[in-house]
Amino acid sequence: MKQKDIPDLDTEEQQRELQHIETGVEKGEEEEKDLQAVMLATNAKFRGAKVQDVSIPTPDASKTWIDASKYYGSKYHYPEDYLKFSSTVEDTSGCQYNMDEVDNEFLDTYNSDKIDRDRCTEDEFEILMYNFERVVDKKQPYLSMDPSQILGFAEIKQMALVQDEEDPTFMHRQLGNQLGIPNFRTLLDSELPVAPRPLRQLLDKFGSDIYDHWKKRRLNRKGESVFAQLKFEDPSQQQRDDNDPYVCFRRREYRHARKTRRADVQGVEKLRLLDRDFRTARQLLLMVAQRELKKQAEMRAEWGVFKQRCAIKDLKRELGIKTEDKDLIDQKKRRLNAFRVQRAKEAAAAAEKERLRSKQKSDGKKGHHSKRSFAQRRLNVPEGPNSLTAQLRRQQQKQLLAQGAGLVQESASPPPVQPYVKLPSAKIPDLEMTTVNTVLKDKLDGIKKAVSDRIIKRKLQDEGWVNFTDDPYNPFFDISPNGEELLRERSHLPFSSIASSLYTIEDSRQIDFSYVFSNSKHYSNNDNEVIKVNAATGQVVRNDRHNFMPAFYDLAGEDGDDLEEYGLNKGSAEESFYEKNRLNVSEVLFKLRKRRGRSGCLWIDRKRITDEDEYQAYLEEMDMEENITDSVDTGEKRKRVNAYDARGGAKRRLRSRFMFDSDLPPFNPIDPSRLNQIDPQTQEIRFGAMLLSKAYDGMHQIRQKQMETYQQRILYQQKLLQQRRHQHQQLQQQPKAVELANSSSLSSRAGSRNYSQGSENAQNVSNHVNGSNNSFAASKSTTVNQIAKEIV
């Protein structure tokens, strides 16, 4: 917020003095006057006061050192990329001994009576001094205890000549020998005007004299190294010299890991691997170095060739020789095996001779000139397969069998076909290279296809079944912050867990549930095959092929006998009721109410939101019907209708049971995974995994068997039904066709395996319906027909 946005800040302000600000500066120093002055000034500045800039005075650092340019001369070439560097100071600073004024004086006097090669250069002097120091530091680390025991020159000389593998100069020499470079130098070494002579030579020549100088200096320092070093912790002393401010960079001691045989073995193994890796790396680098050397040689050779050609050209121009410039241009380079090189060379030599002869003829007068030029040219011609240039040519030539063959046409022998010959890029057939990625992708696609095939197959198998596992319950809330006034209605909110929270849910009927479904990818593998269930009635919606729940899940169907009546007794009220309830979405049709029951038990009640009128009418109709059947069926069932036997009553009970029960039987003995009391989440995962497994097939078979038995039962019931229908038709000819259609469609739905029969049934029914002049029923029957076809 800006200050000007809050005009009333100062008036309303009740600024509290917050606790003292920790500066992080030491207490003693916090009070220093300069710091305080600056801090006060900044404080004042931000509180609106005008202050001068104050700063903390520091000692002078502005002077420049004029002599510096003497020491920092050479320019530096910057790399394009960010610099990467791992060499140490020691790697980059040459000999680790730097002579001082005393040494300089000594060396000057020492060299004064000598000339040229007998003089000891500064670099050589330093090498000698360095080696004396190195040997003594290594062999006599405690020389300072008794300086008189210092090694004599002979001993030192002997030891100095022992190769020290850690010494960079030794490494340089070794590498130089391996690569055939006499004066090995890395980028990190500075360019010395005169290369120092080898150590042995130096020791012989100057050793003893410089040794005396060195010994004097060393003894002056009481056996310490000639130049002072940083003071480190003295490991020989028991007590730590904490109080000496000059001792610095102590080692941090840490507890060593306990030594075990295993750790030892592991360590050895690691070292072994490391050693191997280093050897390989070294080998590689050496080879790289050798290659680069070869390249360098090649470049040099090419440069030489070029210069020679220039010379020839000049000569030619000078002498007015007008021959073809063929040998001034690089011929197409070819890889030839040794044999072919020889052949080609012979051919070339022959051609050369030929040419030479003709040239000599034509240029008879200038014979001596051309001889000279020929001699020069001779240099350009490869001398033989073993000559350096020929080797290089062969190395760098990228070649093709075809052209090689073309060339060898001159020679009689046909070229041997080599299996490993490289084709020129133009000759390589346009094979499409398969990359690892495409292979992997193909594999993945295959897997995907297998899965989707399985899913399709499964869908076919599940025809007529509702898969609840595929249809997760997706509650949709419009969550928006609410005011207090909305909280009053919380008890009417549909979801109990939410009801106790601070979120409001809009009237469920106003929520556009289609959003949920259309956006839910889970459903939309193949949208028209999606099965949706009305949460309230357990009715299948949208997908008209599956108009009814299979009996397996049907609440009413739990009692098999009930169904029989159910199919028969549907009235128009029921029809319209279902018609009304056939929603496009699984709308929430009930409210939830939380209430505290006896003994503090928490209950959740459900209450329908939809109007009860039609259902009521349906129930009443059923009651009526019951009365009618009662009255008609005088002969067989003459006993009084018990309230509990009345079907209308049963429906009512069922309905009220809905208020407190869950939709589905809580425990489904058929699903094997349930037996293990696995929680639904893992079960989902397991189910997914099961899809592709044999176990699922097995289960499916069991289920099918169950289905078949159930269908048997239905068939039996249908027979019974038909019998009854005849009775009914006799008794009441008019109204029941519609139920019939419904019941038959139900049966056709119930048994997917039995569709032929189901369709037959449907056909029968539709015939019947057509017979009767009920237009509504007719339209219904057409849909039934369609369904039947689809099933077939």
Add this chain to the structure above:
Amino acid sequence: MISGCQVYVNKNGKYQLAEVLGNQVQKDETVYYVHYVLYNKRLDELISLDKIDFHRPMYPPKPAERKEKRHKKKSKKRNNDVKKNTRSTTADKSLKEDEVDLDNLNVQGIIKDGEKMSRTDELEKLRTSGSMMQSDVHALARMRNFNKVYIGNHEVEPWYFSPYPVEYTEDGVLYIDDFSLKYFSSKKQFERFRMKCTLRHPPGNEVYRDSYVSFFEIDGKKQRTWCRNLCLLSKLFLDHKTLYYDVDPFLFYCMTRRDEYGYHLVGYFSKEKESTDSYNVACILTLPQYQRHGFGKLLIQFSYELSKKEGKVGSPEKPLSDLGLLSYRAYWTETLVTLLIENKLTDVSIDEISQMTSMTTTDILHTLQTLNMLKYYKGQHIICVSDQVSSAYDKLHKKKKHKLDSTKLIWKPPVFTAAQLRFGW
């Protein structure tokens, strides 16, 4: 004159209380090394005897145990009633000294042990936390041991003691190579070294480069010599830096400027490879010859850029020096104000700011408080960009200082194994 006593010294015409720390003989004349009370040690200097005003009161050295208390008392009293106070304090002191003596007689050993303990405790802390700070210093280390240092083409006066080899202090002059930071007291040696040395940049990987500066990352364990040289050099200008332990547990981020000769070190900060206290900087220094050019702020910015890349919040290790505090405050202020004004943030919490800037919430709060931006308004605390702050921002914005470009930072937070983080060897 005993070291430890306090006298009034004529400094530029003003008399200031100063503590005599030591003396030496220069050209047959004894000169005294004095520390001006309530001024930073970098202003300590050698003075001749005639600068000392013997007409004003002098204070004899105090016993070490009471130092703390005395210090506070001293800051309160001033010139006019010094005499009276002196008498009282001296009287006081003798009495107290007696007491102390008694105490000491009784439990001498224990007290000494206690003192030792605290010291070892501190060392232990140094070892385990990898801290580069050490507060308790030896008397010798309170005195500057070099008078002049040549670095590159600069001639710099050192500020504090640094444990270069004691033999080098004889001349009081040090030649330091601009690239390898190697030190010499002999000019000839320096010359010889310069002829041989080919190093032209800090010996590590460049992690940042723009037209103005480059940053290098250097592992203390891999570049021991160079990092030791760097630490020795920086100790000349950092009072609270300790070189007690080795450089292994630190990474050094060195800021350099390029010219035709190479990358010249401008400043650096060290950072623990593994900080238990979520410090993102251990020591930070702009070399004095480059100070007051905004390099410190770049260093600080870089340290926070690294923290951002690590996804951590961080703060510099304490104690800060006076200059360090001011630099950090300036950076914090600038960052916060820029963030608040430029991004027009209206609804932002301290935590969110911390996420955006990698600054710790404490640092943010403290900065806001010093800026007087934290107000209490309608029952809650708000961050209020005051008019002074916005005007300061405008002024700052006009200056067009160089800023680092985070896209040019090519860096992955280095990962170390447990074995690599054990620093004994």
